[in-house]
Amino acid sequence: MAEWQEITGGVTAPKGYKAAGITAGLKPSGLPDLALIVSDVEAIAAGVFTTSQVKAACVDYCRQRLQAKPFARAILCNAGQANAATGSQGVRDAEESAELLAKELNISPESILLASTGVIGQRIKMDALRGGIPKLVAALSPTGSDTAAGAIITTDLVTKSIALETTIADRPVRIGGIAKGSGMIHPNMATMLAFVTCDAAVSPHLWQEMLSRAADRSFNSITVDGDTSTNDSLIALANGESRTPAITEMGAEAEKLEAMLTAVCQHLAKAIARDGEGATCLMEVQVTGAHDELAARQIAKTIAGSSLVKSAIFGRDPNWGRIAAAAGRAGVPFEQENLNIKLGDFLLFENGQPLPFDRAAASAYLKQAAANSVLPQDFVATNNSNDLSVDRKNIPGQRVDNPVIIAVNVGNGHGAGKAWGCDLSYDYVKINAEYTT
Incomplete structure (x- = not known):
């Protein structure tokens, strides 16, 4: 019997998180295309990214941010343009995206992580993004996970979301996640984005180690078509708002938390594989x-x-x-x-x-x-x-x-x-x- 139970709420199921998804005009279809996840307090941040030598601007941006400081408050994701192979202007667009959001949230740009998905070689439509960020922040909600999950998809048939709850030190601890992915899916990683939130308190190095192992047993173990992409990003936040004692080394509580993290990642990974482009099973x-x-x-x-x-x-x-x-x-x-x-x-x-x-x-x-x-x-x-x-x-x-x-x-x-x-x-x-x- 599992040591956790499934609950509703996705990335806003853990304490201290809000999310939103809106239509900013990045997709000509008029469907949602801009998503935001925000922690009420600074959270420990970890990430696993594509191994491709051709990387989107957001991937390099996040790697640099996490190497400098493994903490974050927000994750901003645009759908419609991959902003990969877009040169120095694509880098400036990514940086401006963070600066615009930081100003709207009144936080430091260094506390923002970025993700993009869409056609390789296309820059973010910055005019649409500039107009959309204030609306996105205004739409933030403690029940906004579903709207965020809907705003990150491209060729996906379905949104992908999960939340689990367990008990650590006699207090509830939750992990939630949303993901997107349907094609260009192959280990190391795939054309996928996944965002995970947690309300446990975990040391930065341990959270990164847990996430890397969970990725190997989930997102790095799925394949749709043998193609690895330029934008793959798995980003996880842990903000400590469950008020449980900090987990700083491996032991029973760390193993329990990692098992639940792996279960969240595996559910999302299987949902991506099942939603493979043209797939029937x-x-x-x-x-x-x-x-x-x-x-x-x-x-x-x-x-x-x-x-x-x-x-x-x-x-x-x-x-x-x-x-x-x-x-x-x-x-x-x-x-x-x-x-x-x-x-x-x-x-x-x-x-x-x-x-x-x-x-x-x-x-x-x-x-x-x-x-x-x-x-x-x-x-x-x-x-x-x-x-x-x-x-x-x-x-x-x-x-x-x-x-x-x-x-x-x-x-x-x-x-x-x-x-x-x-x-x-x-x-x-x-x-x-x-x-x-």
């Missing part, structure tokens, strides 16, 4: 028997990222050969005769040998996984360079609890790991072929 790859967790996750990520595996899942084809091939090329040594593969409850391959199985029933299992989805399958993407908000309906209530399960055992080691992905459909090509045209 979520895949969860479970690997056991490896030398260590890192090796197990490497095999799992390779299987989840295989275009052949993903295509087979979309075709409802229980093709275990593609799973075996992907496991074998993951770069992790194991003996072939120790390999076992299951699809749901169907054992397909055991001790390096194929087994007879009911192919029709296994295919029906894959069909049922897609049928369990609440995401609409009849959308028509209308992406173009002038409108990042496609008519893929923004429908709340996304389910991530019924994935296709691929279970792989590679030996007798203690290493176990998971990765999440989605199937690869015809619509993925359509959406991305029309993305800027």
